[in-house]
Amino acid sequence: MRPGAFSIGAPISMTTKSLHLRIGIAAILGAAFLAAVAIPNYVSSPSNVGNIILSPVFWPYVLAGLTGIVGFGLVLTAVFSDLTVFDPRDEIAIPVGHAPWLRLAALAVIMGLVMVGLPRLGMVWTCMLAFVACAFLFRTRHPIAALVCAVVVPLLLYAFFAHVAGVAIPQGNFVRLP
Amino acid sequence: MSLMDSLAAGFALVGNVEAFFMLFCGLVIGVIGGAIPGLSATMAVALTLPFTFSMAPINGILLLLGVYKGGIFGGSIPAILIKTPGTPASSATILDGYPMAERGEAGRALGMALYASCTADAVSNLALILFAGWLASFALNFGPPEFFALILFSLTIIAGVSGESLLRGALSALAGLLLATIGLDLVYGTNRFTFGDPNMMGGLNFIAVLIGLFAIPEIIAMAWNPVAHLGKTRALGKSKVTLADYIGSFKSILRGSMIGVFLGSIPGIGAAPSAFLSYSEARRTSKNKDNFGKGEIEGVAASEAGNNGVAGATLIPLLALGVPGDVITAIIIGAFMVHGLQPGPMMFILNVDIIYGLFIGLIVSSVFLLIVGSVAIRGFRFVADVPKRLLMPAVLVLCIYGVFAVNNNIFDVGVMFAMGWVGYLMMRHRIPAAPFLIAFILGPLLEDNFRQSMLMSGSDPSILMRGPITWFFWTLTFITVFAITRSTLRKRVPLS
Known part of the structure; x- marks a missing residue:
């Protein structure tokens, strides 16, 4: 097959399971990075904020936490599913060649x-x-x-x-x- | 201000050639944009947005509304002639439109699509006029906790129904909310993810983000596969739609319009599900149900009525609550913001002339759509022949000019490119972009209302459930999550 040609039906596509696994892991890593590195270093909060809920860091931490939970959910759906369905759109979209x-x-x-x-x-x-x-x-x-x-x-x-x-x-x- | 005063103020604003000319131009641009596969109504509205900056607010918004309505109808033309929906909303039109085209009845199918679209558009506009004002006056009772619950509900439903998976939709919405935190903190004015760059202090430019998410990925997709768009155009044929066809399908058109109005007025659902629901209801109740899928004209009428019935109704939550009903109205909200207008209940008090001007313009748009659509059907061949491999570089150049023009800032062009790659990655991983954009728009509003609620209550979270309105939205949110999760578990294949 010439470089750049498109293969239909070749077993090179992602399954929904592997898609969820990839996205889920990426989301968990992203959430961990936000919580451990990005928010502590790149979100400034005045030292006199008494209530954490009103602090500028509260909302980013909540979002990072939710991202981690959703990522975990995606990984769970991938792990506890025995489905390895190939999506035909992927087979068409992923080409052979450079x-x-x-x-x-x-x-x-x-x-x-x-x-x-x-x-x-x-x-x-x-x-x-x-x-x-x-x-x-x-x-x-x-x-x-x-x-x-x-x-x-x-x-x-x-x-x-x-x-x-x-x-x-x-x-x-x-x-x-x- | 009485209804007559409001109407007079609206007429004073749009009662000039320029306003109607802009509306007409918008419809022409929309029909062409919708008719070019891969361009879509969303991209057409996004690319037109920068041209409205120098216009009077009403003219700019009418131009965009024209593009929106024209784009939704325009999408049906390639759906019928080349079996490729110009917009996702036209996917259901293929089911019977293309078999009709194969039989040499493309002209008849397109004629019916146009009449059904115009009828549904008129019904939808009427619903907007009737309900938006009522909803806005009700929404004047909303405080920060009510708005927080409403926005949370909107985001939940947008995340749940925009793509194939609630989890992927939720991830997309969370990414949009995170992106919206960039800039100065709303209360304390401290830096959040600005990395010391003054360009980031005001947050990322909304127009750069939306054009990056919805136009640039198509250009990148063209680089990935430059021949994906090639298809064979069918001839119009000699048969035309008749009055008998229209009357025979009228029940389905009216039902589809109502479905469109109902689903369109719920933030996030959009035109495609409405078209499919309208189509399946028409098939279920039709006496020709066996012909559906084989070229039944009633099927074309039902799906087109379903998707066009949404067009006016999506403006109900936008104008009355300030919550965009779908991606296109999310872009249109940008036009309001650029002109210093904030859609929502207060707009019905402070800018009632613009509201009624829009209503008048929308009524006229249904008539204009009939004229523009009739010409477009005949001229589609010229549109279909536009080489997409020349069109996409032109879109790139247009994006660069348009995004720069917002703030005269090259940094915004960089943001657009970066978001383009993010959008392309999302497209490749089947993560819907709509929740991302809408969450990005609503993010500051959500956080602001949350923090105001906490300030009001001394950080007591029970304020978020303080009365019947908040209970109502929380219940809807939980029902939405429950229903989507249950339907996901029932489907099992494909996974969630």
Whole structure:
């Protein structure tokens, strides 16, 4: 099977049981992290708060506790169930090969570059480049139309937001638009 | 203010070409957005939201309501023509709509979908006008304990019915509540999870979170599988819906509208369950029940009436209580907030002109939907031909501009991207995003009402059950948890 092809019916999907197990463990770990690390270190509470219920840390602790309980519930449903039902949606969604993972990584890089480019190149130019990169990442069958849209769409949006809505669109350090 | 005064104030606000033009534009955008598989009504409303910032509040909200209503109907077009629901609410329409299209009766099915949608929309709007004011005047008696119990009930039902599993829904809601704690503490003003960054002190921007959750995951999904959207469009065929078809299905349309109104007015249930319930009731009572699933026009009418009956009714809890009924109204609440309006019982006193202006606009929207829908049915081929691999990059660019425009802050764009990946992970793990977003919106309100209650009572928790209203909501909450848990245990397969 070629890389990136999609396998239907291959035994590579998650069962609902393993899905619950994964989510449940993640929730328990998340709750433990919140209770042990995040809340004590990143939630400030004035020292003169006499009543714990009114303290700024009370609500996050309650939520962390409930998250742990729900995670525990998910693990319990996974452990005490003998069901290993494969969900057909997973079988369709999980591909064979590396290409989809590489495209996901490339999209993450594009998003990172957008964040870097916005204050330096300006929003219009960054968006033009992001448009082209995404269109080719998605394997467009209309490359010329993609290039035209990559120029026109950011310019039209700039015209609306900068001149109609009065938003100060970042212009960047190189080419400035009217 | 008397009813006539309120109506006059509403007319004064919307009695201009601009307001109706915005409503019309909204319907056009909504129908197109709903008709493009993968775009959905929710994404269409989310992407339109940034364009409303510079508008007068009533025009912006009418634009969004138009997108909402148009999107719900628009979803039925690809459901019938390419067997792919444009919105989840149109899933039931496939059952009989697509078999009709296969028989060459797509035009007839779409015509019936349009008439059923418009009828249900009108019934739903009427229910909104009749009940919202009454509920708002009742809600004026609510204090912090009552609001706490109400919000808790809403979150419970949203978590329970949004996805396939109560536990996954609850986890999603808890994550939303946790995210809402970021920022300065409501009472003491101390930092919570801000990590010393001034951008985090006001909390995460609501619009960045919602666009991140509902638009960016679709773009990421496109990177995962760029060819998932390809499908074959059926022709409209020559047969058209007749008056006899409409009259024959009228009972199912009316029943579906009522089901939509009832389920829509309960926060969290939304249009898809309403469409399926309406469909199954129509099948149960119809004399053509054997034809259901094989291309029965009454089935199309029932499911479309069910999902459009929700559209006006979801605004009842939004306007009267300030609690969004579904994800789309959660986005619309953002438009209210951006314009400095707080939906809820006080809005019926302080901004009665906007309330009645919306009512008038909504009544007109049913007529506009008929016009826009008739054109859209014929023009669907052009919409279906929009290359999705060009559309998604355009959506990305639109998201970047729209989110930046809220606060002129690049940090918000980063929040949107981060939430996009969170939303994608949730999608992959079948954790519903709706409870997350609604909990994120209602989180500060829930905590605020809890702490106010504790301040009122000197930290005595019994205040949370202080009277019949709180008893009522607590009972509903327990019934909801019990009913969902019981139905989960009974199903057994798939697991919860």
